[in-house]
Amino acid sequence: MTSDTQPITTYQNDVTVLANKDVYSMNNILRTAHRFSDLYFIDVQATDGTDVRILLKAKSAAGEEPSSLEGRFLNELLDGKLREIIAEESRLERDVILAHALSRHPVLLKEYEAAEAFTDPVGLLTPDET
Amino acid sequence: MNGLNRSFKGPESYRNGSSYRLLPMKFMRFRDDRYLVTSMGGDYMFLSQTKLNDIVTHKLQQTDTLYPDLLASHLIADDSSTAHLDLLAAKYRTRHSRLPSWTALHMFVTTLRCDHSCQYCQVSRVSEDRESFDMTPAIADRAIGLMFQSPSACLKVEFQGGESLLNFDLVRYIVSEAKRRNDGRQLEFVITTNLANLTEEILSFSEEHGISFSTSLDGPAALHNANRPRPGRDSHAKTEEGIERLRQRLGKDAVSALMTTTAASLDQPERIIDEYVRMGFDSIFLRYISPYGFAVKSSARIGYETKKFVDFFKRGLAYIVDLNRRGIFVRETYTQIVLQKILMPGASGYIDLQSPAGMGISGIVYNYNGEVYSSDEGRMLAEMGDRTFRLGTVHDTYEKLFLDSPLLPMIHESMLEGVPGCTDCALQPYCGSDPVFHHRTQGDFIGHRPTSSFCERNMAIIKHILTLLEDDKETASILKSWL
Numbered sequence: 001m002t003s004d005t006q007p008i009t010t011y012q013n014d015v016t017v018l019a020n021k022d023v024y025s026m027n028n029i030l031r032t033a034h035r036f037s038d039l040y041f042i043d044v045q046a047t048d049g050t051d052v053r054i055l056l057k058a059k060s061a062a063g064e065e066p067s068s069l070e071g072r073f074l075n076e077l078l079d080g081k082l083r084e085i086i087a088e089e090s091r092l093e094r095d096v097i098l099a100h101a102l103s104r105h106p107v108l109l110k111e112y113e114a115a116e117a118f119t120d121p122v123g124l125l126t127p128d129e130t
Numbered sequence: 131m132n133g134l135n136r137s138f139k140g141p142e143s144y145r146n147g148s149s150y151r152l153l154p155m156k157f158m159r160f161r162d163d164r165y166l167v168t169s170m171g172g173d174y175m176f177l178s179q180t181k182l183n184d185i186v187t188h189k190l191q192q193t194d195t196l197y198p199d200l201l202a203s204h205l206i207a208d209d210s211s212t213a214h215l216d217l218l219a220a221k222y223r224t225r226h227s228r229l230p231s232w233t234a235l236h237m238f239v240t241t242l243r244c245d246h247s248c249q250y251c252q253v254s255r256v257s258e259d260r261e262s263f264d265m266t267p268a269i270a271d272r273a274i275g276l277m278f279q280s281p282s283a284c285l286k287v288e289f290q291g292g293e294s295l296l297n298f299d300l301v302r303y304i305v306s307e308a309k310r311r312n313d314g315r316q317l318e319f320v321i322t323t324n325l326a327n328l329t330e331e332i333l334s335f336s337e338e339h340g341i342s343f344s345t346s347l348d349g350p351a352a353l354h355n356a357n358r359p360r361p362g363r364d365s366h367a368k369t370e371e372g373i374e375r376l377r378q379r380l381g382k383d384a385v386s387a388l389m390t391t392t393a394a395s396l397d398q399p400e401r402i403i404d405e406y407v408r409m410g411f412d413s414i415f416l417r418y419i420s421p422y423g424f425a426v427k428s429s430a431r432i433g434y435e436t437k438k439f440v441d442f443f444k445r446g447l448a449y450i451v452d453l454n455r456r457g458i459f460v461r462e463t464y465t466q467i468v469l470q471k472i473l474m475p476g477a478s479g480y481i482d483l484q485s486p487a488g489m490g491i492s493g494i495v496y497n498y499n500g501e502v503y504s505s506d507e508g509r510m511l512a513e514m515g516d517r518t519f520r521l522g523t524v525h526d527t528y529e530k531l532f533l534d535s536p537l538l539p540m541i542h543e544s545m546l547e548g549v550p551g552c553t554d555c556a557l558q559p560y561c562g563s564d565p566v567f568h569h570r571t572q573g574d575f576i577g578h579r580p581t582s583s584f585c586e587r588n589m590a591i592i593k594h595i596l597t598l599l600e601d602d603k604e605t606a607s608i609l610k611s612w613l
């Protein structure tokens with residue numbers, strides 16, 4: 001379908017996916033949508049309710065089956081959810097590893113060696129006062 | 131599973147309960163129900179979707195057979211000691227060990243003049259005008275001074291062109307001066323040349339100073355000569371003769387060769403590889419054509435879709451593995467680089483597969499006219515009118531070139547850790563960032579990964595290599611023998 005007001009040609013296999021805001025973060029929705037931006041033009045809109053509406057418009061007529069596309073998008077959203085759990089749970093360890101790895105000096109001090117892995121006893125992660 | 135083969139497990143492996151913590155990890159759907167999961171240190175495992183879900187939602191039991199391997203691969207940690215942090219940090223540090231001692235590779239463009247007019251190179255000038263296109267000793271002096279300000283303990287001087295040997299007097303001058311001014315670094319010299327102008331004088335000097343050579347060999351004579359025209363149409367014969375003379379004089383390993391894949395190469399990987407084997411090389415680099423040295427109008431003739439290159443690469447790699455199976459030892463260089471990144475702890479020296487990008491950090495270019503570029507590709511773009519990657523000139527200070535130029539923002543912007551698409555990609559520890567490629571093909575240093583041919587090519591090749599390691603034991607052992 002084309003129209004004067006809509007410069008993008010749309011095809012029958014355009015797909016709208018609804019994602020529940022209470023389950024999926026906007027960050028996750030946007031990252032997932034970006035992954036599909038090779039073959040689709042994407043529009044993300046918040047609705048009045050609990051959903052975010054994601055419209056995927058195929059860039060060419062050879063787009064995939066709508067049901068398969070929708071399923072793939074939902075699976076990717078789920079993967080994104082797992083990624084968020086991992087990132088959240090491992091954030092402090094990641095920061096300490098990076099600080100330790102990229103410092104010219106040993107960062108893991110004696111006090112730290114004896115401490116719980118997910119505490120920050122020597123204040124590595126607190127920015128210096130300026 | 132990354133070389134871990136555990137027949138017996140200690141008693142601690144059979145405790146019940148689940149009190150592990152997740153460590154930073156990335157994952158991607160690989161194929162069917164399998165996920166590739168990678169750690170910050172580059173360890174990898176293949177897991178089913180169910181298993182991955184169980185791990186992330188803390189449903190995995192310590193009695194699970196995968197548990198010790200997850201610990202060993204630094205995907206989870208299960209005690210209060212910080213040993214895993216130390217280990218992981220040490221791995222991460224080793225992978226980035228080139229950062230504190232930048233810059234090891236210093237490329238001197240001794241001249242733009244060349245006797246070839248290669249299809250994929252618009253940079254060189256077929257001209258006798260020495261004044262306009264040759265580097266002068268005064269410029270070389272400044273460049274050598276900058277080189278010795280690099281903190282790197284090893285300095286590799288690479289002579290580039292045009293045809294670098296058309297200005298051999300300057301090559302001789304730079305080698306002598308660098309040795310005279312050496313303040314205790316390990317110095318190495320490589321001449322990149324088409325070998326058409328190799329003389330007795332050059333051979334003697336190279337023998338005396340331990341200089342090695344890098345040349346171009348695109349395949350059998352018909353293909354090579356079509357890609358690399360020169361008067362007399364004898365580029366292939368000249369190259370073969372030059373390789374032979376260098377080996378006789380300097381030893382077998384004194385010369386290496388690089389090939390460029392053009393559209394005409396795509397249907398003959400076996401013939402190209404056979405030619406390398408016939409000429410006595412034990413490695414071949416199946417190289418994608420760079421989009422820098424030629425105009426857009428040539429790209430339709432010599433360029434190709436990424437998918438076609440990937441098919442060519444896979445077919446070539448299969449043939450190389452088969453040659454190894456038949457007792458002919460030959461390696462594919464890109465596969466070797468990727469394997470090192472997957473299986474070895476060290477840092478890769480290959481500029482195009484580094485994050486932060488290798489430009490400036492791993493290599494720097496002093497152009498014939500005194501301009502300084504962050505990479506050879508950046509220098510080629512400048513010859514075509516785009517000077518984005520020019521850092522300054524040899525008359526600038528080292529600090530200005532490295533700290534007060536466009537270099538740091540370019541490197542910072544293009545780090546995979548912050549690039550949309552790469553942030554979540556499980557191949558990140560094995561991949562790299564190529565700001566020049568993305569600037570040239572997509573208009574900015576980051577690019578758009580879902581449509582980037584750099585991403586498409588590397589994702590396909592790295593996944594293929596991981597698949598071979600995982601699915602085919604015989605091929606895996608051949609590939610591992612290349613390390």
Ligand code: SF4
Pocket residue numbers: 546551552553555556557558561562579584585586588589
């Ligand atoms: S360039 Fe592509 S393959 Fe490489 S890390 Fe980024 S997303 Fe992954």
